Structure formats: C-alpha cells, structure tokens
Amino acid sequence: MTLLASNYPNDPIDVLVGDWMSEGNMTVRAGSKIDGKIDAYEATFLEALEPALPYIARYRIKVAVNAGASDTKKLYEVVTKMVKNKGLDLSIAWISGDEVLPQLLSAQKRGESPFENIYTGEKLDDWQFEPIYAQAYLGGIGIAKAFEKGADIVVCGRVSDASPVIGAAYWWHRWARFDLxxxxxAFVAGHLSECSSYSTGGNYTGFKDLEPLGWQNIGYPIVEISYSGEVVVTKNKGSGGEVSVNTLTSQFLYEIQGPWYFNSDVTAMLDDVWFEHLTTNRIALRGVKGALPPPTTKVGITAKGGYQAEMHWFITGLDVAAKARMIETQIRTLMAPHIHRFSHLSFQTLGSVSENPTNQYAATVDFRVIAQARKTSDLAPKFFVRPCIDPIMCAYPGATPHLDLRQAFPKEIFEYYVTLLPQSAISHQVHLPSGEILDIPPPLASKMYPKMQPSIEKTENSVNLRSFGEIVQVPLGTVVHARSGDKGSDCNVGFWVRHEDEYAWLRTFLSVDTMKGLLADEYKGGRIERCEFPGLRAVHFLLKDHLDRGVSCTSSVDFLGKNCAEYLRCRVVNVPKRFLARGKI
Structure with missing residues (x-):
C-alpha cells in the first residue's frame, strides 16, 4: 500500500482496494472469534496500512478492504485509533451484515430451505458437524454508500473478493443498480485484480518469460474503469512482471465456475469474453455482459472439525514403492488397537526419484503419514507419533524420520460448508463515524439460475485431429497454458493456447472423457463440467468435489487446488509437431 500511495505524483490512483479473505482464513478467524483468545481480524492489513496512511491522507486516496474477517467492528476501532494518533484527517466507516448464523439456523428450524451444500449436494440437516459461525458474501453497494457519505477508509468483513472494486466504481461514476x-x-475487473500479482505474472505458466522482465519485483495490477464500464488493466510503473493477454487469461480462469459469474450485485455473463492488447502492459477487457443478480448469496459455514497430525519419513534410492509399503505396514500394525479413533488416516508418497540422479536430494522422496480425529486425545503421542516413529530400527534400508515433530502433535482443523441464503434475510449496513447507520437493501430485481452451469462434454466445433499432421508425444504443458484453483471442495482448471489453429485442436482434444484420462489416479468418479471461452482460446473444467472437503481440513498437500493444473500439464499426450516449431512455453 505504501509503494502505491507514495508514488501518487508519478502514478496516481484513486482507490486502494485489498482482498484479505479466503476460505482458509474465514474458518480460522471464525474459530478465533468463537474461542475469544485473539482478535479475529487480519492484522497484516494494519502492517500494510500504517506506513501508507500519511500518503493516503495527503493525496486523498480512498481505501476499501475486507480485512475485517470475523471482527470488522474491532478492526474499525483499531484503524480509527491509529488514524487519530497520527493526527490525520481521515474518516473511517465499516460494513456489517455478513455474520448470518442466527438467520441461517432460524430458517433451518422453520424448514424454509434444506440449505444444500453447493459443492457436494449434502443437506445441512445431514451434516455431522455443528455450525459455530456463518458468513454471507456481501456486494459492493455498501462500500459505495460509505464513500458517498464521505468515508475515506471502509473496512469490511466477508464482502466478496471483487466487491471493493464494484463499490469504488459504483461510487465514482454514480451508477445505478440497474446498470448491469x-x-x-467492474465485477470482472475486481476478479482480475483481487489476487494482486496473479494478474502481472504470479502463478502464471509462462513465468520463464518474466525473468528478463524482473520476476523478483512483480508489480501490482491497476484497473481503470470508465463511466461506460470499459476496463483497462495495467500495473504500477517501474515494476517487474507484465500485464498481457496471457497473464490476464490466467487470472480470469482462476476460481470461476463456468460462464455465469455470480455476485450479490450482478451476474457477469462470460461467454464472449476476450482481451485486447492496447500497448505494452495495457490490456482491455472486452465482451462481458451483465445480467440480474441471483436472489441468494453464498454463505460459508464453519464448524469445529477436530484435530490433525502428520509425520514424515524420507525414502531414498531404489524400490521406493516397496519401502513405502514396508513402513506403512509397520505403522499400521502398531496403530491397529486404536486406529478406530481416527476419522482419517492416509499414507502418501510425495515425489519420485529421477533416473540416474546426480545428487542425493534428487534421489529422495517424502513419505507422509497424516491422521485426523474428532478429539485431541485421540491423536495423543502414544496413539500417533509413537507408532509412526517406533519402527525406526526395523524399517526399510536408509529409513530416516523427520526430526522436526511439531506437526506430529494435534492441531485444530475446521470443517467448511457452503450454501445459499436469500439476500432479503441479510441486514447489510454501513456504519459511519458520526454514528449514523445506513441500510443497504437487496437488489430490486433478481433472477433464479439453474443449479448447474452450462456444460458440454465435448466441443460442438470438432475437427479431425489427423488434419494437424505428424504428432509427437510430449507433456501437454509444452504448448498449453493452464491455471487451477479451489472453491470449497471443487477444483476448477482452465487451459488455453497461443494460436487459433491450436485452439481448434485443444477444444477437440479436451473432452470430459479426455480429462478423466488425464487425471488418471486422481479421478475419483466425481462429476466434471466443461465449457469453452473461444475469445480466450480456452477450455474450462470444473471438477466437482475433487479436493477432499477443501482448504480448511483437507488431507491433500494441494490444499488450494493450484497444482492440479501443473499435474495435468506434465501428462504426456499427442501434440501436432508443427505446434512445437513455434517454441515451447
């Protein structure tokens, strides 16, 4: 924040926005609030804000963030005191209404809705966990009203990731709610910028091209939004990385669920989206259309899920599978009398040994033992860590346990359940420093959408793959970009290519059945949805319930779903030889 605010004379910005929320910290902060042991807002926001405040005040830059997490009022009080102590003339407002557990439980008791989990289809009555906290995703109109009433800094809890950008544009241009x-x-502009440097080269499969551009100093995205809604994305001057059609396609495909993109204020219809290169590091967003928002909004429910512990061994050299089988059998034998205490137990071999390795690290893999249980006592050392480490004298050749046992002792985990709540049940309010409270009504008009996004198992514009000529077997990622991410237990993954003839090949090749084959052992039988974005030369898949419950309690090391794309890109497939002549990604 300080970098951007202090450089205002050379690179002016009107509003600083920040997305501090994720499903991971939603659950952790919910637990913090219920336990009452520590503040339940995101303290890192204060670290970013404090040195930037003099510049924010001097240049009258507005600020909107969702760093309030589960304690927005407390964050408001801390920021207000910080501003006062610095003697700055800044007005602070805060947004409430995202905490909705009472409304949810009352509606459940009255039988108004089964509150189905939008990822798994489970009904809330059947969920084996007791909700302790629930947060609704709010839109950006409250932020806009706070700015309209003179607020300089607006702190929020669980507004959606893009809502600060929606609110800023709505206020600046004096839009109306029917300006869909x-x-x-603005919603898509918020999505493109919400994850900071992901739009300027972070988590981008073309990252090798960024090294000469300065990947040690990747910049921050800046979105320019006109009164008519036109969007141009650039980055702060003098920074590394790049803003390109490819970096924006990467961020665009991240975490979307299909061609309908929902927010409390609007639905973005993405079928015809594309990006136009204007000049270096200036890319225009095109083709986005607006539709009515849904009458509901997403709600994340947190429950105490129990406890987790894990232990690691190192396996080196030959016969990795047999060595792993040996140590697993020995550990399971010692755990057998009390294994029923665990709600989850798995043994995972992470990595593989390269052929004819030239150093010991290249010949070593990580063997991970992970267990979960409802009570901390069920993961006591005598039940978990001792059975994991006691086979040391009778294990495989070279058997070496990790000596840092901090993860082997139980830590609390949280279960996360996502459903929908009518926007009319939410008390969305703006709290001004004067004490005035503004009510933000739900949208005047809304539309019910089908539960499933539009999906086609294979393209309707197929071509004969033989027409591309000679093929070679190479990893898919040799010529195909990809990006993946999590939403609850769902994982989305989008693929795109650099040239139009490559897209004809890609969308013909990448069917749902092909995706199942590429996933191989990772495919567990769940539903796969597929759509195409021709303007981006992209094919997008939604892997339903793929991530073992999601970030807050998954047993996977890919707890954010980001490595699903990288796994799929290294799968060997038949690629037209002529594509390789254009250079590898």
Whole structure:
C-alpha cells in the first residue's frame, strides 16, 4: 500500500482496494472469534496500512478492504485509533451484515430451505458437524454508500473478493443498480485484480518469460474503469512482471465456475469474453455482459472439525514403492488397537526419484503419514507419533524420520460448508463515524439460475485431429497454458493456447472423457463440467468435489487446488509437431 500511495505524483490512483479473505482464513478467524483468545481480524492489513496512511491522507486516496474477517467492528476501532494518533484527517466507516448464523439456523428450524451444500449436494440437516459461525458474501453497494457519505477508509468483513472494486466504481461514476453491463465489467475487473500479482505474472505458466522482465519485483495490477464500464488493466510503473493477454487469461480462469459469474450485485455473463492488447502492459477487457443478480448469496459455514497430525519419513534410492509399503505396514500394525479413533488416516508418497540422479536430494522422496480425529486425545503421542516413529530400527534400508515433530502433535482443523441464503434475510449496513447507520437493501430485481452451469462434454466445433499432421508425444504443458484453483471442495482448471489453429485442436482434444484420462489416479468418479471461452482460446473444467472437503481440513498437500493444473500439464499426450516449431512455453 505504501509503494502505491507514495508514488501518487508519478502514478496516481484513486482507490486502494485489498482482498484479505479466503476460505482458509474465514474458518480460522471464525474459530478465533468463537474461542475469544485473539482478535479475529487480519492484522497484516494494519502492517500494510500504517506506513501508507500519511500518503493516503495527503493525496486523498480512498481505501476499501475486507480485512475485517470475523471482527470488522474491532478492526474499525483499531484503524480509527491509529488514524487519530497520527493526527490525520481521515474518516473511517465499516460494513456489517455478513455474520448470518442466527438467520441461517432460524430458517433451518422453520424448514424454509434444506440449505444444500453447493459443492457436494449434502443437506445441512445431514451434516455431522455443528455450525459455530456463518458468513454471507456481501456486494459492493455498501462500500459505495460509505464513500458517498464521505468515508475515506471502509473496512469490511466477508464482502466478496471483487466487491471493493464494484463499490469504488459504483461510487465514482454514480451508477445505478440497474446498470448491469457496467457493474458486470467492474465485477470482472475486481476478479482480475483481487489476487494482486496473479494478474502481472504470479502463478502464471509462462513465468520463464518474466525473468528478463524482473520476476523478483512483480508489480501490482491497476484497473481503470470508465463511466461506460470499459476496463483497462495495467500495473504500477517501474515494476517487474507484465500485464498481457496471457497473464490476464490466467487470472480470469482462476476460481470461476463456468460462464455465469455470480455476485450479490450482478451476474457477469462470460461467454464472449476476450482481451485486447492496447500497448505494452495495457490490456482491455472486452465482451462481458451483465445480467440480474441471483436472489441468494453464498454463505460459508464453519464448524469445529477436530484435530490433525502428520509425520514424515524420507525414502531414498531404489524400490521406493516397496519401502513405502514396508513402513506403512509397520505403522499400521502398531496403530491397529486404536486406529478406530481416527476419522482419517492416509499414507502418501510425495515425489519420485529421477533416473540416474546426480545428487542425493534428487534421489529422495517424502513419505507422509497424516491422521485426523474428532478429539485431541485421540491423536495423543502414544496413539500417533509413537507408532509412526517406533519402527525406526526395523524399517526399510536408509529409513530416516523427520526430526522436526511439531506437526506430529494435534492441531485444530475446521470443517467448511457452503450454501445459499436469500439476500432479503441479510441486514447489510454501513456504519459511519458520526454514528449514523445506513441500510443497504437487496437488489430490486433478481433472477433464479439453474443449479448447474452450462456444460458440454465435448466441443460442438470438432475437427479431425489427423488434419494437424505428424504428432509427437510430449507433456501437454509444452504448448498449453493452464491455471487451477479451489472453491470449497471443487477444483476448477482452465487451459488455453497461443494460436487459433491450436485452439481448434485443444477444444477437440479436451473432452470430459479426455480429462478423466488425464487425471488418471486422481479421478475419483466425481462429476466434471466443461465449457469453452473461444475469445480466450480456452477450455474450462470444473471438477466437482475433487479436493477432499477443501482448504480448511483437507488431507491433500494441494490444499488450494493450484497444482492440479501443473499435474495435468506434465501428462504426456499427442501434440501436432508443427505446434512445437513455434517454441515451447
């Protein structure tokens, strides 16, 4: 924040926005609030804000963030005191209404809805965990009203990731709630910028091209939004990385669920989206259309899920599978009398030994033992860590346990359940420093959408793959970009290519059945949804319930779903030889 605010004379910005929320910290902060042991807001926001405050005040830059997490009022009080102590003339407002557990439980008791989990289809009555906290995703109109009433800094809890950008544009341009195309473009602009440097080269499969551009100093995205809703994305001057059609396609495909993109204020229709290169590091967003928002909004429910512990061994050299089988059998034998105490137990071999390795690290893999249980006593050392480490004298050749046992002792985990709540049940309010409270009504008009996004198992514009000529077997990622991410237990993964003829090949090749084959052992039988974005030369898949419950309690090391794309890109497939002549990614 200080970097951007202090450089205002050379690189002016009107509003600083920040997305501090994720499903991971939603659950952790919920637990913190219920336990009452520590503040339940995101303290790192204060670290970013404090040195930037003099510049924010001097240049009258507005700020909107969702760092309030589960304790927005407390964060408001801390920021207000910080500003006062510095003697700055800044007005602070805060947003409430995202905490909705009472409304949810009352509606459940009255039988108004089964509150189905939008990822798994489970009904809330059947969930084996007791909800302790629930947060609704709010839109950006409250932020806009706070700015309209003179607030300089607006702190929020669980507004959606893109809502600060929607609110800023709505306020700046004095839009109305029926300006759906404008709102939709601001919504997508918020999505493109919400994850900071992901739009300027972070988590981008073309990252090797960034080294000469300065990948040690990747910049921050800046979105320019006109009154008509046109969006141009650039980055702060003098920074590394790049803003390109490819970096924006990467971020665009991250975490979307299909061609309908929902927010409390608007639905963005993405079927015709594309990016236009204007000049270096200036890319225009095109083709986004707006539609009515749904009458509901997403709600994340947190429950105490129990406890988790893990232990690691190192396996080196030959016969990795047999060595892993040996140590697993020995550990299971010692755990047998009390293994029923665990709600989850798995043994995972992470990595593989390269052929004819030239150093010992290249010949070593990580063997991970992970267990979960409802009570901390069920993961006591005598039940978990001792059975994991006691076979040391009778284990495989070279058997070496990790000596850092901190993860082997139980830590609390949280279960996360996502459902929908009518926006009319939410008390969305703006709290001004004067004490005035503004009510933000739900949208005047809304539309019910089908539960499933539009999906086609294979393209309707197929071509004969033989027409591309000679093929070679290479990893898919040799010529195909990809990006993946999590939403609850769902994982999305989008693929795109650099040239139009490559897209004809890609969308013909990448069917749902092909995706199942590429996933191989990772495919567990779940539903796979598929759509195409021709303007991006992209094919997108939604892997339903793929991530073992999601980030807050998964047993996977890919707890954010980001490595699903990288796994799929290294799968060997038949690729037209002529594509390789254009250079590898």
């Amino acid at each position: 195309d404008k709102l939709a473009n």
